[in-house]
Amino acid sequence: MVRVQHGGGAARTKRADARRNEKALLDAAAEVFVASGVDAPVRDIAAAAGVGVGTIYRHFPNRADLITAVYRHQVEACAEAGPALLATEATPYAALVRWIDLFVDFLVTKHGLAAVMQSDGPGFATLHAWFLDRLVPVCNQLFAAAAESGEIRSGLDPYEVMRAVGNLCVGAEGDPRYDARRVVGLLVAGLRTADRPG
Amino acid sequence: MVRVQHGGGAARTKRADARRNEKALLDAAAEVFVASGVDAPVRDIAAAAGVGVGTIYRHFPNRADLITAVYRHQVEACAEAGPALLATEATPYAALVRWIDLFVDFLVTKHGLAAVMQSDGPGFATLHAWFLDRLVPVCNQLFAAAAESGEIRSGLDPYEVMRAVGNLCVGAEGDPRYDARRVVGLLVAGLRTADRPG
Amino acid sequence: MVRVQHGGGAARTKRADARRNEKALLDAAAEVFVASGVDAPVRDIAAAAGVGVGTIYRHFPNRADLITAVYRHQVEACAEAGPALLATEATPYAALVRWIDLFVDFLVTKHGLAAVMQSDGPGFATLHAWFLDRLVPVCNQLFAAAAESGEIRSGLDPYEVMRAVGNLCVGAEGDPRYDARRVVGLLVAGLRTADRPG
Amino acid sequence: MVRVQHGGGAARTKRADARRNEKALLDAAAEVFVASGVDAPVRDIAAAAGVGVGTIYRHFPNRADLITAVYRHQVEACAEAGPALLATEATPYAALVRWIDLFVDFLVTKHGLAAVMQSDGPGFATLHAWFLDRLVPVCNQLFAAAAESGEIRSGLDPYEVMRAVGNLCVGAEGDPRYDARRVVGLLVAGLRTADRPG
DNA sequence: TATGAATGAGTATTCATTCAT
DNA sequence: CATGAATGAATACTCATTCAT
Incomplete structure (x- = not known):
């Protein structure tokens, strides 16, 4: 009813505002995550976004929701790259290698995000699941193609390999050695068929 | 005279008591680490050991000292196994594989310990250094032997491989897939020379 | 429109509330300081104010900030009294004596505050500096005037005298003798010129 | 009975040992007091003395006892200097000035000891009393002589002046200004008769 | 009698989360 | 809807004091 009083235009404006707000919030959170890790204090994120902590809790009731939202686009891009690479690369294995490279690029540049892949805290379960739901199918596809072409061993579990990657x-930054x-290159090399030609 | 004997005896007894206490404390800490990770509250560890928190601080001024002590024996055993395996296994690569298996066995059964290998917190620096100081040389030896026998690629950094392992x-428990x-087997397979015989 | 009005009003109200809270907190802190000294446990102060400890930390990140705030008004009044006395008293020396009396009145009624003037703890450095920044100039003015009128010795350091006062x-309460x-009267008497008329 | 069994010689040896121990302890405590103040942790004192904390508690059940013992000799010397100065100095006032100088020398070189003169904690009551019992009479004598010779005002309370000194x-070290x-010179100057000759 | 290991109360400080405005 | 003030649980760490050996 309140909404009706305000009228459709007002409602749309509101929604647009909220969206802008959410966007700014996500950008700010991404920066803070890079600087301080995904465990950064909520208040720091709020401060960086120029909003109150309450706003963050409204949009993202738990931290995992926030993290998920922050990286959704990037994960999305990564997921979409799978089929594309399969279409453009010379062989399925080449596509797989390239795709894993993308995945690694994504992870190592996000301080602490990789930890999400291993975190067992209940709060991260949703995020964990989301990552897997979105990326594992892509990975499956790539593995299946590479296995069919005989370039990699059979019997591999793409999920497990992704988890390994x-x-x-984790902790790749800050250690020059x-x-x-x-x-990851070593791991990927280990995927090849045991008795491959060369 | 009695006093002198008693004094000496008492001193030795005292130390023995403290040592027993320290042992109990280490056992309790190991259990708590398994249950709650190496970041478990000091009080929990104290409670599990049946001592006051002060006792923990007396024996182990910082958490890293405690963790180090907890795992010292096991790490020691792992380190000593290196040369032994090199002497008994058929080939250096076989010894390397077996040794890495031992290392993995050690890590995966200690909830949260593996995190130590990546932790960048300043408090863990000592522990981290200790782990590396003790194990990297052993690893170096195994890699050198396997490289010389032509079983693995050259140019590998044992430290980096250990870090990867x-x-x-990390987080290996609790995920059945x-x-x-x-x-690790895949990774180790990736170490082999690119153009090995078979 | 209502919302805009409400928003602005809410913001102002919020700030007003916080201010009221801060005031209550300062009053409570002042009381606790009198009872237990400026080193009173943070929790006691919070309890006396009927707020959580977090509220204290929000308003006053460190203890010195709290103490400063507690006594700011009184110190301010003391500082402002300097020039006023100089204008109204018969002679500069008389003004100086009266001003020092005010200063003493202020200090002796605040249990433990005087200790601040001597505290060398790093946490009190700010407070110490603030006290001096505010009061020493006033004191300088009074001393300069009294020296010029020939009523006190020259070469005195007002800072040092204030410190002495x-x-x-310190500890003036609780000792009837x-x-x-x-x-302080003795000290002030000692400031007079050695060869004054009478 | 045990003592009888040991024999007089043994007992005397024991007592000598204990005395040596106590002496070492006092020396160590004096050093620690200078370095860290009279509030230094008991353990630091014990460590400096090379004894267990229990030994300190045996000899000096409370901290005040220890402080008293530590400074007893020096206070004693200060007390004894009073009559001596009265006999050797030209005038009673000169003796008083010299004596107060001695007192100041004693206090300023002992980090934190001066705080004892103002401390109102119950633990320091004994110490406080002891200081006063020993020094105030001396001070009384000096004041009485100086008052009788007409060099200082009458009606002064020596105790109060000592307390002021x-x-x-307090906190004299560490502030170059x-x-x-x-x-103290100013204060002492203020003691002179209001209408003294020159 | 000396020792020093053990105790545990006391205190500061942080930060996720709620809720009145 | 947004805000951010308030809350208070959680945790680390210190140090005086006791007591078994």
């Missing part, structure tokens, strides 16, 4: 990206891409 | 063990040993 | 007020005003 | 010595001797 995620783990390898540890290069997540390099060790 | 550590990461792969993720088997740290299996993914 | 502050020290003389020690009267801060009396001993 | 003690206060003026505050010189306890100087301000």
Whole structure:
């Protein structure tokens, strides 16, 4: 009723405002996550976004919701890249390698995000599930293609490999002797068929 | 004279008591670590050990000291196994594989310990350094032998590989679809020379 | 429109509430300081004010901020009295004596506050500096005038004398045989020129 | 009976040991007091003395006992200097000035000891009383002589003046602009008769 | 009698979360 | 709907004091 009193235009304006607000909030949260990790104090995020903490709780009741929202677009892009790579790369294995590279790029540049892949806290369960729901099918597709083309071993669980890749990206920053891409490269090399031609 | 004997005896007894206490404390801490991770509240550990918090601070001024002490023996055993395996296994690569298996066994059974390998908190720096100081040289030796025998690629950094293995063990429990040993197996397979015989 | 009015009003109301709260907090803190000194536990102050400890930390991040706020008005009044006395008293020395009396009155009635004048703790540095910044200039003015009129020795450091007066007020309560005003009177008498007329 | 079994010699040896111990303890405590103030942790004192904390508690059940013991000799010397100065100095006032100088020298070189003169904690009551019992009579004598010779005002309470001097010595170290001797000089100057000759 | 290990109360401080305005 | 003030549980750490050896 209140909405009716305000009229449709007002409601739309409101919604637009809310959206702008949410967008600003997500941008700010992303920055804070990079700087302080996904465990950053809620107040810091609110301050960075220029909103009150209450606003954050309204939009994202739990932290996982916020993290999910923050990275949704990027994860989305990563997910969509799978089929595309499969279509453009020379072989399914090449596509798989490229895709994993994208995944790694995504993870290592987000301080602390990789930890999400391993976190067992109940609050992160939703986020965890969301990541998997969105990316594992893509990964499945790539693995299936590469297995069918005989480029990688059969019997591999794409989920497990993704989880492994995620783990390898944890804490990659700040240690000059540890290069997540390099060790992921080793892992990916290990996927190849045991008795491949060369 | 009695006093002198008593004094000496008392001193030794005292130390023995303290040592027993320390042992009980380490056992309790190990259990709490398994249940709640290495970040478990000091009070919980104290309660589990049946001592006051002061006693913990007396024996282990900071948390890293406690963690180090808790896992010292096991890490020690792991370190000592390296040369032994090199002597008994058929090839250096076989020894390396077995040794990494031991390392993984050690890590995956200790909830949260693997996190230590990646933790960047200043409080964990000492512990981190200790782990590396003790295990990296062993790892170096195994890698050198396997590289010399032509079983693995050259140019690998054992430290980096250990770090990767550590990461792969993070959060291994509680996820039935993720088997740290299996993914480490993939990584280790990736170490092999690119153009190995078979 | 209603909303806009409400928004503005709400914001102002909020701030007013917070201010009221802060005032209550300051009053409570002042009382606790009198009863238990400026080192009183934060929790006691919070309890006395009927607020949570977090509220205190919100308003006054460190103890010095709280103490400063508690005594700001009184110190302010003391500072402002300097020039006024200079204008109304018969001679500069008389003004100085009266002003020091005010200062003493202020200090002796605040249990533990005088200790602030001597505290060397880093946390009190700000407070200490603030006290001095505000009062020393006033004191300088009074001393300069009294020196020019030939009523007191030259070469005195007003800061040092203030510090001395502050020290003389320490622990003045609770000892019936020690009267801060009396001993300060002795000190002030000692300021007079050595070869004054009478 | 046990003592009888040990024999007189043994008992005497024991007592000698205990005395040596107590002496070492006092020396160590004095050093720690200078370094960290009279509120230094008991354990620090014990460590400095090379004894267990229990030993300190045995010899000095409360901190005040320890402080008293630590400074007993020096206070004693100060007390004894009073009559001596009265006998050797030209006038009673000169003796008084010299004696107060001694008192100040004693206080300012002992970090935190001066605080004892103002402390109202029950634990320090004994110490406080002891200081006064020993020094006030001496001070009385000096004041009486100086008053009789007409060099200082009459009606002064020596106790109060001592207390004031003690206060003026508080926090004297660490502030280059505050010189306890100087301000005590002002106070002492203020003691002179209001209408003295020159 | 000396020791020092153990105790645990006391205190500061942070931060997620709620709710009146 | 947004705000941010208020809350208070949680946790680390210190240190005086006791007591078994």
